[in-house]
Amino acid sequence: MGVVSVVDGIVLHGDERGRKLGFPTANLAIGADVGLADGVYAGVVELEDGTHHVAAISVGRRPQYYKAGERLLEAHLLDFDGAAHGELYGERIRVRVGELVREQRSFGSESELVEQIARDVEYVRAIPV
Numbered sequence: 001m002g003v004v005s006v007v008d009g010i011v012l013h014g015d016e017r018g019r020k021l022g023f024p025t026a027n028l029a030i031g032a033d034v035g036l037a038d039g040v041y042a043g044v045v046e047l048e049d050g051t052h053h054v055a056a057i058s059v060g061r062r063p064q065y066y067k068a069g070e071r072l073l074e075a076h077l078l079d080f081d082g083a084a085h086g087e088l089y090g091e092r093i094r095v096r097v098g099e100l101v102r103e104q105r106s107f108g109s110e111s112e113l114v115e116q117i118a119r120d121v122e123y124v125r126a127i128p129v
Contacts, residue, residue, distance in 0.1 A: 002098055005034065007097065009092070009093065010028070010090060010093075011027060011092075018074060018076065021114050022114065026077065026091075027074050028073040029071070029072060030073045032071070039058075039100050040100075040102050040103075041101060043075065044095075044098070045095050045096075046094040048091050054078045054125065055075040055078060055124070056076045056101070056120050058104065073095060078121060078125055
């Protein structure tokens with residue numbers, strides 16, 4: 001997987017919607033200057049302890065829930081055991097953003113969104129790192 005962009009930042013508290021949907025995320029506030037179009041990407045997240053985790057990464061304003069809002073990078077770390085590692089809030093992470101999986105969009109229902117996220121995660125899982 002080639003790297004399109006690298007984003008460093010401190011993990012922020014979000015509205016925990018990803019966790020409620022079954023796909024918890026590490027959230028970074030980003031601006032337009034980050035050089036990434038809104039969309040879902042494959043990537044790798046490096047934690048402060050030096051471990052690397054393949055991730056499905058959403059960049060944008062969460063159109064399913066907000067018409068306009070804060071632009072975020074939300075990384076769902078595949079097979080990450082948060083209970084074993086501890087909360088990531090306040091931790092500095094490095095996100096290597098790779099292949100664009102799809103554009104961001106809203107869905108007809110939350111269940112359609114969850115189904116699409118599951119497909120996104122499986123697609124990312126299949127990409128060689």
